[in-house]
Amino acid sequence: MVRTRSVGPLEYPAASAVALGAVAYLFSRVMLNVSKSAGAALFIVIASVVVSVAFLAAYRPSFRGRPLVAVLALRAQLAKYSKEDPYSITHRECGPEESEHYDHHAGNAVNLRANVLATVFVKDGKAYAELIGIKKPVNSITIARSNDVNILFRNLDEKEHRMVIHLGEKAVAETGVVEKLENCTQLAGKNQEQLLTVNIKKPTIAMKDGYKIEVPGAEGEIEVIVP
Amino acid sequence: MTNPTDNTAGKKQDMKSTPRNPRRALAGMVAGSGLLLTGCATNAPQDIFQPKGPNAHDINQLQKLVFPIAGIVGVIVLALATYIFLKFRDRGQAIPSQAHGRPIVEITLTVVPALILSVVGVFTFRTIFDLAETQDTEMVINVTGQQWWWEYDYPVQEDFGINQPIITSGQLVMPVGTKVLLRETSRDVIHSYWIPALNGKKDAVPGRINLLRLEADKPGIYAGQCTEFCGLSHANMRMEAVALSKEDFAKWVANQQKPYAAPAAGTLAAEGEQVFLNQCVRCHQVNGQKRADGTAVIAAPDENVYSGAAPNLSHLMTRNTFAGAMFDLLRPACRKDVWSAKPEEFGAKYLAGVSEDCLNATDLRAWLRNAPAVKPMYADPTKLGPTDGKYRGMPALGLSETDIDKLVAYLLTLK
Amino acid sequence: MAIIERPSTAPAVPAVATPSSSLGALKRPMMETGWKSWLFTVDHKKIGIMYGAVAMFFFIVGGVEALLIRLQLAMPDGKILNADVYNQMFTMHATTMIFLFAMPMAAAFANYFLPLQIGARDVAFPRLNALSLWLLVIGGVVLNLAWFLGGAADGGWFMYAPNSGPVFSPSNGVDFWTVGLQIAGIASLIGSINLIVTVLNMRAPGMTFMKMPVFTWMILVVQFLLVFSLPVITVALVLLMFQREFGATFFDAAAGGDPLLWQHLFWIFGHPEVYVLILPGFGIISEVLPTFARKPLFGYPFVVFSGASIGLVGFGVWAHHMFATGLGPVSVAVFSIATMAIAIPTGVKIFNWLLTMWGGKIWYTTAMKFAIGLVLLFTVGGLSGVTHSVAPSDTQQTDTYYIVAHFHYVLFGGMVFGLFAGFYYWWPKVFGRLLNEKMGSWNFWLMFFGMNLTFGPMHILGLQGQPRRMYIWTDARAGEGFFNLAFWNMVASIGSFILTAGVLVFLINVVYTWRKGPVAGADPWDARTLEWLTTNPPKPHNFDRIPVVHHLDEFFHRKYEEDTATHTMRRIADGADLVRAEEAAADSDIHLPGPSYWPLVLALGIGVLGLGTIYGIPVMVVGAAVILLGSFGWVLEPSVPADSEIDPPSVDGPTKEIAPLG
Known part of the structure; x- marks a missing residue:
C-alpha cells in the first residue's frame, strides 16, 4: 500500500545508498593500501575508466530504456499543447x-x-x-x-x-x-x-x-x- | 482575558519599570505576555484577543491557556535568575567546589517542562481537529486572492436565496450564526486570508483549495489584512468581513441579484456609462450591462490583466471600500457611523450603501485620475515585458476631469 | 590531506616525487606581514579575523537597512522608502544578517577558537578554509551587487514561490540573490566539512569527546546541521534559478507544479538554520558563564546532549512555519507537538546556565553581562516560541510583528548577545589587548535597553494585529488607548536608535583598544579551557607543545587543585607561568601549512561563473576558465615548497616549516 502511494519506491534510495557505501569503502581500502604517488596514478586510471564507461553507456542506443521514451513522449505532448491551448x-x-x-x-x-x-x-x-x-x-x-x-x-x-x-x-x-x-x-x-x-x-x-x-x-x- | 484589573496591573508594572531598570522591565514584559497583552479592551481592530465568533473563540481559549503558562514560567525563571545574580556575586568568597551537576536535578528539570507541554499539547491537538471540522458547513463562499485584492463569489445556494451566482470584492458579506466555509485559492502568488476576530489565517495558494471556517456571533464589520507577503502593495491588501443578521443578509442577497438598471438617458450618469463602456469594461464587469445594440457586455480582464481578473463592479455602491479595500467609499464620518453602529442597528446602516453625500469622492477621483499614483502597482505600460503587456493592477487611464465627473455619477448608480 | 603532522623531534621527512615550485612562474606568497600575508593566508587565526571583519561590515550594512525600515515605520504612511525599496530593504536586511553576518561571525569564532580549544595547530584543510572565506566574501558581494544593478531581491528572505518568479519579481535582484546564496552556501558547506574533520581527527591527546569544551561541541553540532541542511536549500535555489533563467515550472500550479514545494524545501533548510544561528551563541556563553562564575558548566553532558538533540529534532519541525498553508490537521498536529518537544532541551540549557551560576562566585565583566543578557532575552524569546508551537494560536500570530519580536529575541538576544560576550571574552586572546570595560558596560546597557525597547513593543504590535512586511501601516487600523499601534511603533523606532548607539560604542571601544587598550596578561579572566594555554595573541603555530588533556576544563585544573578533605579549590599554579612553561618546553620542527594564491583564484572563478548565469555564456566561459586554472594550480602546488621559497628557517627555538598540505 505504502509502495503504491509513495512517489518513488523506497528501494531506489536505499539500494543506491548501500551501493555508494560499498564503493566508498572499497575505494578507501584500495587507496589506503597504495603509496601516495601510486594512488594518484590509480585514481587517474579509475577515473578514466568510469568516464569512458559512462560515455559509452550514454551513447549506446539500447541503453535508452522505456522511461526515457515516456519522458520524451510527455515532453512532446506538453510542447504541442502549451502553444495553442488556451x-x-x-x-x-x-x-x-x-x-x-x-x-x-x-x-x-x-x-x-x-x-x-x-x-x-x-x-x-x-x-x-x-x-x-x-x-x-x-x-x-x-x-x-x-x-x-x-x-x-x-x-x-x-x-x-x-x-x-x-x-x-x-x-x-x-x-x-x-x-x-x-x-x-x-x-x-x-x-x-x-x-x-x-x-x-x-x-x-x-x-x-x-x-x-x-x-x-x-x-x-x-x-x-x-x- | 478582558479583566480590567489585569490590564491596569500590567500597564502599571510596565510603565514603572521600563525607564529605570531593564531587568525588571524584562520581567514585566514576560509577565506581560501572559497578562498585559491579553488584557486589551478597546484596541486595534485586528487585536487577536477579541474573538467575535466561535472559531476565534476556540483559538482564544488556547491562547488563554498558553500565554499565562509562558508568563508564569518566565516570571519564575527571571526571579530565579535575579536571585542568583544578587546572591552569588563575587564578595571575595572562595572558589567554589567544581561540582559538575546532579542528575536528579537535571531529570526533574527535563520532566517538569515536558509535563506542562503535554498538557498544552492535549488541548492543542483537540483544537486543531475541531477547527478543521467542515462536515456541518452551512454556507460556502469561494475566495480568490490576487495582487492586490480579494474576490468573493457565492455559488448557488437555494437555502440562502442565492439562485444565481453572486460575485463581489472588497467586503465579504455573511450571515451571523452561520457556519460559513471559505474555499480559498489564488490567481497569482500566495496570499493569506485573515480576519482576526473570526479565525486564524489560511493561505490562498495557486492551484489549491484551502478551507477556512468563519462564523460571526453578532452583526458588525471585522477588519483583516493579507498576511502573506504578496509583492508591491501587500500592505494595501486589506479585507473587511461584514456579518449581517439572517434577514438583512437575505435583503443583501436579493439586492445583489437585482437586475441591472441602466441610468436614465440624458443624465450625467448616462454619459458616465458611455465613459465606462469605452474605458472600464476592458477589465471590469458589470453584470447585465448591455451595449446600444443589445449585446451583453463581457469584460476581458484575461486579455489585459495578468491575473486574468478585475473586480466585478456590479452593485459597487453596496460596498464600503474599493481598490482592494485600501480606500473607503464612505467619507470618514459616514464610515465611523457604520463601524461603530450597535449590532442591532448595523444591518440597516450597512444596507443603505453609499449615498452621494457619504461618498468619499476625494479618494475615488484620485484613483480614477491616476491609480498607480495612490497604490503601488505594476502598471507602467513601458515595463510590461515580463507579463506580455498585461498589467498587474489598474493603469492610469488618462481620463479628463469631466470624464471623471461623469464616471463618478455613473458609479453612484451601481447600487 | 592537510592534516598537520604531530610535532616530533625527528626532522620532517620531505615528501618525494612532487614538483618543486608552484607552476614555475608563480612564487609562493611567503610574506608574514602586509596585505599579501592576509590575502593568501591559510592560517586559521588570520582567516578567523577576516571572517570577523567581513561579518562586522555586513552587520553594519544590515543594521543600516534595519534603521531605514524602522524610520519608515515610525509613523503611519511612512514616506522614507517607497514600496519597492522597502521590500528590497527587508529582504536584504534578513539575508544580510543571517547569511552575511550571523553565520560568518559564528564561522569566525569557530575558525579561530575551535583548533585552539582542541589543542590543534590548524584546521584539517587550511586551503579549503581560505576558499570558504573568499567564497563567502564573493557571495556577499554578489548579493549586494544587485543594489547597483537594477534593484536588490524583493521577495523576502524566505523568497516564496511564485512571488519570486520572473513575472512577479522582474528585476535581476532575485537572480543575484540565488547566485549569491549558492556561493555563500558552498562556502558554508566546505567550512562545515573542514571543521567536522578537524574535530573528529585533530583533538589533542587525551581529549575525549566528553572532555571537549562546550563551544567546540556546539560548533560541531552546527556543522552537522549545515552539512545536512545546506544541500536542501541548494536544491531549492537551483530549482528557482532554473525557473527564472530557463523557464522551468517547478512552482507553477498551471503546469502541474506546486508553490508549496518551495516552502517545504526552504524550511527543511530554514529551521535547522535557526539552530545554526543560535547554537554558536549558546556555545560561547557556555564558556563565558563557567569562567566568570568560577564553576564548571552545570550538567555538562546534559547541555551537550540537549544541543545535539535540538539539532536532531530541528530537522523534524520545519512545517511549523507553514501552519497557515493548509497542510491538513494531521500534519499540523504532528508538527505542533514536535515543536513543543524542542522546547524541552532548550529549557534544559537555560536551567543549566542558571544552575552553573548557582553557588558560584560571579564576576560581572562585560562578557558576563552579555552572557547573562543572552540567558534572559532568550528565555523571553523561547517562551514566545512556545506560544507559536500551539498551532491554532500560531495561525493568529504568524506573519505578525509578534513573530518579528519572537525571533529577534531569539536571534538578537540569543545570537548577537552571545557573539558580543565572545568579543569581550576573547578579544585579549585574539588581539592581546583588553577591551575597555567601562565602555563595555555602556555598550551592554545601551544594547540591552535598546533591544528591549525595539523588540519588546513588537509583541504588542503583533498581538494587536499588525502584519509583517508591510511598507506602511495605516492610522485607520491603529486603534486607540494604551495599545495603539502608533505609540508602540514610535517606541520601537526610538529603541532601534538606542540599540544602534550601543553598537557604536562597541566600535569606538574597538578603535580605542586598538590604539591604547591595556595589554592583556596571559590569563586575564582566570579562564578554564585550552585556548588560554598559549600566548595572547597565539603564535602562528598555536601551541609550543601539544598539550595532553586529562580533564574537562584542562587549563583550570592545571591551575587549581581540589583539597580532598575540605572540597575547596587551592591555587597551585599561575596561568602566565603555565604559558611560560609551555614556551620553555617548545617542540622544534613544527610543520605549518604554507600560504597559497589558489583559494582566492578559485573563489573568484566561481563568482564570475555565478554572474555568468545572469550575464550569459561568455561570462560563464571566463569563470569556468578561471576555475579550471585555480583547480590545476591548487592540485599542482607542491606539498613542500622549494628551499628558495622559505624564509630562512631560524636556527634556534621552534621553527616553522612548510608541511605537506592539501
Missing part, C-alpha cells in the same frame, strides 16, 4: 490513447492528493462530484474565472472511463467551421485517478450553453459555473 496543458485528445506512457495514478502526486477543487467520481455508471468541505455529492461546481484549478477524476467502476470538460465552441475564422472546445483526462481504470487542470477565461454569461463536465459512458453531467 485552457490547459493537460491531455486534450479525447479519442483513443496515443501512448501508454502516462501516469495511471495521477492522484498519487502529493500536491494533487490534497486540496483539489473537486473530485469527480464514477460509481455504478453514475458521475457525480465531491467538493472538499462539503458533505453531499453535488452536480454543480463553481470555478473562479481565469484561475488554474485541478479537478481529480476517480473511476470506481470496472470499465475504463475518461472525464471530459466541455468548454463551448469556437468558430475558426477562415473556414467558418465551428469547432467544439473540450478537454479530457486520459483513461482511468478501476480505482485509478486522472487529473485535469483547467483555466476558464470567460464567465458563463459569455457563453451560449455554459460549461459542463461529463464522463462518456456514465450517466449524469456536472454543471460548471464561472461567475
Whole structure:
C-alpha cells in the first residue's frame, strides 16, 4: 500500500545508498593500501575508466530504456499543447490513447492528493462530484474565472472511463467551421485517478450553453459555473 | 482575558519599570505576555484577543491557556535568575567546589517542562481537529486572492436565496450564526486570508483549495489584512468581513441579484456609462450591462490583466471600500457611523450603501485620475515585458476631469 | 590531506616525487606581514579575523537597512522608502544578517577558537578554509551587487514561490540573490566539512569527546546541521534559478507544479538554520558563564546532549512555519507537538546556565553581562516560541510583528548577545589587548535597553494585529488607548536608535583598544579551557607543545587543585607561568601549512561563473576558465615548497616549516 502511494519506491534510495557505501569503502581500502604517488596514478586510471564507461553507456542506443521514451513522449505532448491551448496543458485528445506512457495514478502526486477543487467520481455508471468541505455529492461546481484549478477524476467502476470538460465552441475564422472546445483526462481504470487542470477565461454569461463536465459512458453531467 | 484589573496591573508594572531598570522591565514584559497583552479592551481592530465568533473563540481559549503558562514560567525563571545574580556575586568568597551537576536535578528539570507541554499539547491537538471540522458547513463562499485584492463569489445556494451566482470584492458579506466555509485559492502568488476576530489565517495558494471556517456571533464589520507577503502593495491588501443578521443578509442577497438598471438617458450618469463602456469594461464587469445594440457586455480582464481578473463592479455602491479595500467609499464620518453602529442597528446602516453625500469622492477621483499614483502597482505600460503587456493592477487611464465627473455619477448608480 | 603532522623531534621527512615550485612562474606568497600575508593566508587565526571583519561590515550594512525600515515605520504612511525599496530593504536586511553576518561571525569564532580549544595547530584543510572565506566574501558581494544593478531581491528572505518568479519579481535582484546564496552556501558547506574533520581527527591527546569544551561541541553540532541542511536549500535555489533563467515550472500550479514545494524545501533548510544561528551563541556563553562564575558548566553532558538533540529534532519541525498553508490537521498536529518537544532541551540549557551560576562566585565583566543578557532575552524569546508551537494560536500570530519580536529575541538576544560576550571574552586572546570595560558596560546597557525597547513593543504590535512586511501601516487600523499601534511603533523606532548607539560604542571601544587598550596578561579572566594555554595573541603555530588533556576544563585544573578533605579549590599554579612553561618546553620542527594564491583564484572563478548565469555564456566561459586554472594550480602546488621559497628557517627555538598540505 505504502509502495503504491509513495512517489518513488523506497528501494531506489536505499539500494543506491548501500551501493555508494560499498564503493566508498572499497575505494578507501584500495587507496589506503597504495603509496601516495601510486594512488594518484590509480585514481587517474579509475577515473578514466568510469568516464569512458559512462560515455559509452550514454551513447549506446539500447541503453535508452522505456522511461526515457515516456519522458520524451510527455515532453512532446506538453510542447504541442502549451502553444495553442488556451485552457490547459493537460491531455486534450479525447479519442483513443496515443501512448501508454502516462501516469495511471495521477492522484498519487502529493500536491494533487490534497486540496483539489473537486473530485469527480464514477460509481455504478453514475458521475457525480465531491467538493472538499462539503458533505453531499453535488452536480454543480463553481470555478473562479481565469484561475488554474485541478479537478481529480476517480473511476470506481470496472470499465475504463475518461472525464471530459466541455468548454463551448469556437468558430475558426477562415473556414467558418465551428469547432467544439473540450478537454479530457486520459483513461482511468478501476480505482485509478486522472487529473485535469483547467483555466476558464470567460464567465458563463459569455457563453451560449455554459460549461459542463461529463464522463462518456456514465450517466449524469456536472454543471460548471464561472461567475 | 478582558479583566480590567489585569490590564491596569500590567500597564502599571510596565510603565514603572521600563525607564529605570531593564531587568525588571524584562520581567514585566514576560509577565506581560501572559497578562498585559491579553488584557486589551478597546484596541486595534485586528487585536487577536477579541474573538467575535466561535472559531476565534476556540483559538482564544488556547491562547488563554498558553500565554499565562509562558508568563508564569518566565516570571519564575527571571526571579530565579535575579536571585542568583544578587546572591552569588563575587564578595571575595572562595572558589567554589567544581561540582559538575546532579542528575536528579537535571531529570526533574527535563520532566517538569515536558509535563506542562503535554498538557498544552492535549488541548492543542483537540483544537486543531475541531477547527478543521467542515462536515456541518452551512454556507460556502469561494475566495480568490490576487495582487492586490480579494474576490468573493457565492455559488448557488437555494437555502440562502442565492439562485444565481453572486460575485463581489472588497467586503465579504455573511450571515451571523452561520457556519460559513471559505474555499480559498489564488490567481497569482500566495496570499493569506485573515480576519482576526473570526479565525486564524489560511493561505490562498495557486492551484489549491484551502478551507477556512468563519462564523460571526453578532452583526458588525471585522477588519483583516493579507498576511502573506504578496509583492508591491501587500500592505494595501486589506479585507473587511461584514456579518449581517439572517434577514438583512437575505435583503443583501436579493439586492445583489437585482437586475441591472441602466441610468436614465440624458443624465450625467448616462454619459458616465458611455465613459465606462469605452474605458472600464476592458477589465471590469458589470453584470447585465448591455451595449446600444443589445449585446451583453463581457469584460476581458484575461486579455489585459495578468491575473486574468478585475473586480466585478456590479452593485459597487453596496460596498464600503474599493481598490482592494485600501480606500473607503464612505467619507470618514459616514464610515465611523457604520463601524461603530450597535449590532442591532448595523444591518440597516450597512444596507443603505453609499449615498452621494457619504461618498468619499476625494479618494475615488484620485484613483480614477491616476491609480498607480495612490497604490503601488505594476502598471507602467513601458515595463510590461515580463507579463506580455498585461498589467498587474489598474493603469492610469488618462481620463479628463469631466470624464471623471461623469464616471463618478455613473458609479453612484451601481447600487 | 592537510592534516598537520604531530610535532616530533625527528626532522620532517620531505615528501618525494612532487614538483618543486608552484607552476614555475608563480612564487609562493611567503610574506608574514602586509596585505599579501592576509590575502593568501591559510592560517586559521588570520582567516578567523577576516571572517570577523567581513561579518562586522555586513552587520553594519544590515543594521543600516534595519534603521531605514524602522524610520519608515515610525509613523503611519511612512514616506522614507517607497514600496519597492522597502521590500528590497527587508529582504536584504534578513539575508544580510543571517547569511552575511550571523553565520560568518559564528564561522569566525569557530575558525579561530575551535583548533585552539582542541589543542590543534590548524584546521584539517587550511586551503579549503581560505576558499570558504573568499567564497563567502564573493557571495556577499554578489548579493549586494544587485543594489547597483537594477534593484536588490524583493521577495523576502524566505523568497516564496511564485512571488519570486520572473513575472512577479522582474528585476535581476532575485537572480543575484540565488547566485549569491549558492556561493555563500558552498562556502558554508566546505567550512562545515573542514571543521567536522578537524574535530573528529585533530583533538589533542587525551581529549575525549566528553572532555571537549562546550563551544567546540556546539560548533560541531552546527556543522552537522549545515552539512545536512545546506544541500536542501541548494536544491531549492537551483530549482528557482532554473525557473527564472530557463523557464522551468517547478512552482507553477498551471503546469502541474506546486508553490508549496518551495516552502517545504526552504524550511527543511530554514529551521535547522535557526539552530545554526543560535547554537554558536549558546556555545560561547557556555564558556563565558563557567569562567566568570568560577564553576564548571552545570550538567555538562546534559547541555551537550540537549544541543545535539535540538539539532536532531530541528530537522523534524520545519512545517511549523507553514501552519497557515493548509497542510491538513494531521500534519499540523504532528508538527505542533514536535515543536513543543524542542522546547524541552532548550529549557534544559537555560536551567543549566542558571544552575552553573548557582553557588558560584560571579564576576560581572562585560562578557558576563552579555552572557547573562543572552540567558534572559532568550528565555523571553523561547517562551514566545512556545506560544507559536500551539498551532491554532500560531495561525493568529504568524506573519505578525509578534513573530518579528519572537525571533529577534531569539536571534538578537540569543545570537548577537552571545557573539558580543565572545568579543569581550576573547578579544585579549585574539588581539592581546583588553577591551575597555567601562565602555563595555555602556555598550551592554545601551544594547540591552535598546533591544528591549525595539523588540519588546513588537509583541504588542503583533498581538494587536499588525502584519509583517508591510511598507506602511495605516492610522485607520491603529486603534486607540494604551495599545495603539502608533505609540508602540514610535517606541520601537526610538529603541532601534538606542540599540544602534550601543553598537557604536562597541566600535569606538574597538578603535580605542586598538590604539591604547591595556595589554592583556596571559590569563586575564582566570579562564578554564585550552585556548588560554598559549600566548595572547597565539603564535602562528598555536601551541609550543601539544598539550595532553586529562580533564574537562584542562587549563583550570592545571591551575587549581581540589583539597580532598575540605572540597575547596587551592591555587597551585599561575596561568602566565603555565604559558611560560609551555614556551620553555617548545617542540622544534613544527610543520605549518604554507600560504597559497589558489583559494582566492578559485573563489573568484566561481563568482564570475555565478554572474555568468545572469550575464550569459561568455561570462560563464571566463569563470569556468578561471576555475579550471585555480583547480590545476591548487592540485599542482607542491606539498613542500622549494628551499628558495622559505624564509630562512631560524636556527634556534621552534621553527616553522612548510608541511605537506592539501
